[in-house]
Every structure is written in C-alpha cells, then in structure tokens.
Amino acid sequence: MSSRRTFLKALTAAPLLGVATAGCATRESTTPAGVLNVGQISDSVAFFPLFIAEKKGYFTDEGLELGERPRLGTGAKVAAALKSGSIDLGAAVITDAFNLAKIDDGTRIVSSLVTEYYVDIVVPPSFPEPASLEDKIKALRGRNIGITGPGSGTEALVDYLFSSIGLDAATDATLVNLGSATTSAIGALKANRVDALSFFQPIAQQAAAANVGRTYISPARGDVPSLRGALHGVVFSTQKLLDRKKNELAAFQRAMTRALSDIHGDPAQVRQLLGQYLKGTDGKALDALVPILRQEVPVTPEVQRASYDTARAFHLDSHLVRKAPDYTAVLVKS
The missing domain is CATH 3.40.190.10 (Periplasmic binding protein-like II)
Structure with a gap:
C-alpha cells in the first residue's frame, strides 16, 4: 500500500x-x-x-x-x-x-x-508520390500536418525533414495538434482536416487497413538515411x-x-x-x-x-x- x-x-x-x-x-x-x-x-x-x-x-x-x-x-x-x-x-x-x-x-x-525511429509520415491514398525524399518533403510544404503535440517526437520528425532541405516547418507548414489517440488522428486524415500525419506506429498500418492513408516517409523503413538504426x-x-x-x-x-x-x-x-x-x-x-x-x-x-x-x-x-x-x-x- x-x-x-x-x-x-x-x-x-x-x-x-x-x-x-x-x-x-x-x-x-x-x-x-x-x-x-x-x-x-x-x-x-x-x-x-x-x-x-x-x-x-x-x-x-x-x-x-x-x-x-x-x-x-x-x-x-x-x-x-x-x-x-x-x-x-x-x-x-x-x-x-x-x-x-x-x-x-x-x-x-x-x-x-x-x-x-518509429514515427511515420502518413498521407491519403491520392497524395502525390514523388520519387526522391527531397521531393516528398517539398510536397508537404504548405500542408496541414497532424502531430501528437508540441515538443513531441512527431513534431521533431517534421522539423528535421523540413530543415534538411532548408525549410522551416513552423512557417512552411501548419502543424495541427491532435493528441495521441489513434481514432482522432485517422479521423482527421479521413475528414481532410489534415493533409498528412506525423505519428507513431501503428497509425500508418491502421490507416492503410482502413483505406484512408498510406506510409509516405518512414525512417524505420530506411527512407531517411541519417536516421537508420x-x-x-x-x-x-x-x-x-x-x-x-x-x-x-x-x-x-x-x-x-x-x-x-x-x-x-x-x-x-x-x-x-x-x-x-x-x-x-x-x-x-x-x-x-x-x-x-x-x-x-x-x-x-x-x-x-x-x-x-x-x-x-x-x-x-x-x-x-x-x-x-x-x-x-x-x-x-x-
């Protein structure tokens, strides 16, 4: 006791x-x-x-x-x-x-x-699919991106990706705080309240299973060479x-x-x-x-x-x- x-x-x-x-x-x-x-x-x-x-x-x-x-x-x-x-x-x-x-x-x-690093960038199925990592990041410019909250690893990944090509996530995108609930994140993507998500696994897998999203950039998959391992x-x-x-x-x-x-x-x-x-x-x-x-x-x-x-x-x-x-x-x- x-x-x-x-x-x-x-x-x-x-x-x-x-x-x-x-x-x-x-x-x-x-x-x-x-x-x-x-x-x-x-x-x-x-x-x-x-x-x-x-x-x-x-x-x-x-x-x-x-x-x-x-x-x-x-x-x-x-x-x-x-x-x-x-x-x-x-x-x-x-x-x-x-x-x-x-x-x-x-x-x-x-x-x-x-x-x-088990945070993924998730986008709707209709989102463009550029070939290079740099072009993928550029396609996120000006978008509403859902994160769990300020100071989180989900925000940090967006900051890191944007800064890697000379952009600033604070001014070149709108970061939307969604909290950590899976249902809220997937709901926001499905309702077009956000254009993309930066979220912990298994959000990407759940979004794909529900046919509302797909993995766009995944450090765990090896998409970000500097974050491998x-x-x-x-x-x-x-x-x-x-x-x-x-x-x-x-x-x-x-x-x-x-x-x-x-x-x-x-x-x-x-x-x-x-x-x-x-x-x-x-x-x-x-x-x-x-x-x-x-x-x-x-x-x-x-x-x-x-x-x-x-x-x-x-x-x-x-x-x-x-x-x-x-x-x-x-x-x-x-």
Missing part, C-alpha cells in the same frame, strides 16, 4: 518535474529485494517486449517479481516516478531519458527496445536506484533477452501475441506490423554505441534537446 501511495504522489507531482525536481536528489527504491516496479508511457509498439516477458512468465522464471506496472501517459511522469523512487525502471522513448539527464546526471539507459524505445533509470537493484536488473535483462528473441522467432506466435497486446487493432494492420517489428526490434537489450549516437545526433539536430550525454555517460556503472 505504501508503494502505491508513493506512486500516486509522484504521478500528481509529474507536471512540476522540470522545476520542482531540478534541485532534488533521486530517492532510493521503495521496493523490497527481489521486486521491481516498472512503469511505462503507454501500450505502444515500443513496449511490446515487456508484454511478452510478462505474458510468458519470463520475469518469474528469472526469479524477479514485478510490483507496480503503471501506464503513466507521458515521459515526464515516468521521469517523475523514477525521481521519487516509486518505480525502479521506466519504459519510454530516448527523448525522455535525455530530458531526465538534464536534471540528473545519474540517468542510465538500461535496455534497447526499438532501434529505429536510431535508438528510440528504451528502458531507463538512475544509478542511485540501480545500485540497490543489481540482481534484479540482471534478472530483468535476462527476461528481456528472451522476449526480444521471441520477436525474431516464429512469426505466427508474434502475430498472436501482438493481437493480444494491441486489442481491437485491425488484423491487416497487425499482419503489416509483424515484419516491421522484426526489423526494428533488437536481438538483445544491449545498448549499442552506433544506435545511441545516431539518436543523440538526431535529437540535437532537430532541437528536441539542447544537450545530451555521450554514450559512456549513460551506461550502467557496475
């Missing part, structure tokens, strides 16, 4: 993360030995490996008990829960780890979950929390290795598990997503330097963050 109270307190305080926690030390873990509280932003495709490890009992097999498993809604709330000690590990995107590192130099990235979905924590949880972390990594291996195993099993994870998703979208996941999910949770450096460069170039630690600074210290 005390763990739940601590978690709720962190959740309430989350919006104040950037100011209130700037001068506060990270608290130690509130969980007993053998237990990890693992929070995540949502049930997006990036966190599918966690679902597999839980569903198939890998954490239990490795001698680890999972405590609180909150879906916190935003990366800021994940970071706030880590700072309070109410969760031991947070699953989010690497942007959130970079943001926490600004106020806590003990921030550590524990596991790789997705090593491609970028570390995106991660599990992160702080050194202070991890110092008390070395055995538990080792068990977590063993379980995650098994889950990641499953994604690269039997495609039929992956499809079945994905259907359980993304309940209500169109079967055609699930079928399209399975081979994509097998390409963008790493074989092991180890954080590779090249993947990290690609993500770091993108975040600095797109101004998602102003500073980001180098590779050696975010590794777990033994």
